[in-house]
Amino acid sequence: MANIMIQRGSKTEYVFYLPKRDLEDDIISMEFNTPEKWGGEIKLNNGGCYYIEPQAAPARLPISLRAKRLDAAE
Amino acid sequence: MSALTREETEALIQEVLEVYPEKAKKDREKHLAVNDQSIEQSKKCITSNRKSLPGVMTIRGCAYAGSKGVVWGPIKDMIHISHGPVGCGQYSRAGRRNYYVGTTGVNTFGTMNFTSDFQEKDIVFGGDKKLAKLITEIEQLFPLNKGISVQSECPIGLIGDDIEAVSKKAAKEIDKPVVPVRCEGFRGVSQSLGHHIANDAIRDWVLPRREGKPFEGTPYDVAVIGDYNIGGDAWSSRILLEEMGLRVVAQWSGDGTIAEMEKTPYVKVNLIHCYRSMNYIARHMEEKYNIPWMEYNFFGPTKVAESLRAIAALFDDKIKEGAERVIAKYQPLMQAVIDKYKPRLQGKRVMLYVGGLRPRHVIGAYEDLGMEVVGTGYEFGHNDDYDRTIKDMGNATLLYDDVTGFEFEEFVKKVKPDLVGSGIKEKFIFQKMGVPFRQMHSWDYSGPYHGYDGFAIFARDMDMTLNNPCWGKMQAPWLKKPEAEAEQKAA
Numbered sequence: 001m002a003n004i005m006i007q008r009g010s011k012t013e014y015v016f017y018l019p020k021r022d023l024e025d026d027i028i029s030m031e032f033n034t035p036e037k038w039g040g041e042i043k044l045n046n047g048g049c050y051y052i053e054p055q056a057a058p059a060r061l062p063i064s065l066r067a068k069r070l071d072a073a074e
Numbered sequence: 075m076s077a078l079t080r081e082e083t084e085a086l087i088q089e090v091l092e093v094y095p096e097k098a099k100k101d102r103e104k105h106l107a108v109n110d111q112s113i114e115q116s117k118k119c120i121t122s123n124r125k126s127l128p129g130v131m132t133i134r135g136c137a138y139a140g141s142k143g144v145v146w147g148p149i150k151d152m153i154h155i156s157h158g159p160v161g162c163g164q165y166s167r168a169g170r171r172n173y174y175v176g177t178t179g180v181n182t183f184g185t186m187n188f189t190s191d192f193q194e195k196d197i198v199f200g201g202d203k204k205l206a207k208l209i210t211e212i213e214q215l216f217p218l219n220k221g222i223s224v225q226s227e228c229p230i231g232l233i234g235d236d237i238e239a240v241s242k243k244a245a246k247e248i249d250k251p252v253v254p255v256r257c258e259g260f261r262g263v264s265q266s267l268g269h270h271i272a273n274d275a276i277r278d279w280v281l282p283r284r285e286g287k288p289f290e291g292t293p294y295d296v297a298v299i300g301d302y303n304i305g306g307d308a309w310s311s312r313i314l315l316e317e318m319g320l321r322v323v324a325q326w327s328g329d330g331t332i333a334e335m336e337k338t339p340y341v342k343v344n345l346i347h348c349y350r351s352m353n354y355i356a357r358h359m360e361e362k363y364n365i366p367w368m369e370y371n372f373f374g375p376t377k378v379a380e381s382l383r384a385i386a387a388l389f390d391d392k393i394k395e396g397a398e399r400v401i402a403k404y405q406p407l408m409q410a411v412i413d414k415y416k417p418r419l420q421g422k423r424v425m426l427y428v429g430g431l432r433p434r435h436v437i438g439a440y441e442d443l444g445m446e447v448v449g450t451g452y453e454f455g456h457n458d459d460y461d462r463t464i465k466d467m468g469n470a471t472l473l474y475d476d477v478t479g480f481e482f483e484e485f486v487k488k489v490k491p492d493l494v495g496s497g498i499k500e501k502f503i504f505q506k507m508g509v510p511f512r513q514m515h516s517w518d519y520s521g522p523y524h525g526y527d528g529f530a531i532f533a534r535d536m537d538m539t540l541n542n543p544c545w546g547k548m549q550a551p552w553l554k555k556p557e558a559e560a561e562q563k564a565a
């Protein structure tokens with residue numbers, strides 16, 4: 001599990017930020033993206049893949065979350 | 075000499091790597107790259123923020139330097155204790171030329187060195203008592219200080235002192251903020267982690283202090299984040315923002331005060347100059363206080379105008395007009411500077427190797443003068459810095475991360491730039507090689523270089539260095555070959 005931050009992006013809806021690695025990348029897809037259910041598997045532009053516990057969509061961004069790494073592009 | 079092609083640059087990197095043992099070669103290879111603008115993500119071509127190889131000459135600093143020297147040090151009305159042996163603080167004292175207004179020793183303390191001067195006995199029995207005593211003494215001798223920060227040097231972490239407990243207790247006693255910072259030099263691979271630790275300390279110990287207190291804000295409040303006022307940089311930036319109608323509430327941290335920092339959560343936008351050292355706190359404020367942040371670049375008129383417009387776009391028409399007015403006002407002045415110096419500097423090639431933001435930020439200023447940056451690199455940059463650099467640099471230019479003394483020398487010998495911009499540790503090597511050199515950390519005791527006023531000084535300094543007659547006198551007259559002389563006359 002890693003601490004991550006999700007922000008609004010300019011090119012894509014969300015941007016992913018992993019402070020530990022200074023990894024800042026666009027999120028190209030998110031499994032659930034509705035007000036009630038938000039999160040799940042997220043895919044990054046660099047090919048990486050993370051998982052955040054599905055939850056109600058946050059009232060505002062950015063937000064710090066815990067995420068599980070499914071597949072990091074390295 | 076014309077620009078190198080991609081193949082030539084690649085060959086050059088291989089040639090320089092040749093001398094290393096197999097393992098070192100493999101490691102260093104990842105830190106050297108040929109720029110390719112089509113790459114979106116820097117980590118495909120360059121590795122950064124890794125431990126330097128033992129045995130090579132690196133010019134990185136330590137976490138303590140990042141916290142005390144960069145982030146905390148310039149906060150002028152606080153006293154920053156270099157907690158540990160005397161050397162770390164004394165040898166770095168006042169070296170960064172963070173200018174400030176105030177009476178040193180009375181209400182400001184920027185150039186002074188406070189240290190707990192650890193002796194053997196403190197290492198053996200612990201230094202907590204000494205720290206408590208020191209804080210009491212400081213309070214007696216310098217009653218106008220607005221707070222104290224405890225900047226840990228290496229031994230503090232090693233012997234396991236509890237500076238947090240001492241600080242909490244002392245803060246109650248003197249009724250001022252006392253901030254323990256765990257920035258022991260051995261943490262992390264460079265000063266970069268020190269910046270992060272310092273940001274976290276501000277987040278935990280400074281920002282919450284004013285929460286919920288009244289603040290008379292305006293819709294035009296901004297904070298300048300990550301400008302350390304080196305040679306007056308923050309001042310020449312601030313006046314532009316004020317001229318366009320914004321109110322600068324806080325300067326982080328050059329010529330800044332702790333009161334300003336505490337008020338920052340009330341501003342409308344955080345403007346970040348040095349992204350590397352202060353993006354952490356900006357991201358935190360965005361999340362916690364809902365304050366957007368943006369990066370700007372105040373080097374060279376093109377970038378200044380671009381940045382002023384981008385900043386104004388976040389505000390209403392009044393500010394947008396203000397920005398245009400400021401740009402129009404300085405435009406003729408800047409044109410005069412360019413007209414004067416561009417003919418003397420046109421086509422010259424520069425190699426840079428600096429710290430946090432300058433390896434990419436100053437490129438625009440050089441381009442304004444018709445010069446070209448042919449190589450650049452960061453001492454302690456991370457992936458996100460290189461992400462931002464790739465687009466600013468030309469194709470097939472050199473990128474080098476945490477470059478070693480040897481590599482940098484070889485690169486300069488082969489690429490033959492007309493000017494090298496780096497720090498004091500490189501300065502004399504290159505000057506003795508006969509390559510004009512400017513210090514791009516401390517502006518060679520000149521400055522400011524930010525903003526419009528700064529550009530005029532920047533242009534003059536570059537001309538002064540590059541076209542200095544001394545470069546033609548590098549060889550003793552009796553060693554001069556006749557044909558070289560003829561060549562010089564022709565030139």
Ligand code: SF4
Nearest residue numbers: 136138162227228259
């Ligand atoms: S590495 Fe440790 S001993 Fe050296 S300057 Fe930094 S804090 Fe001081």
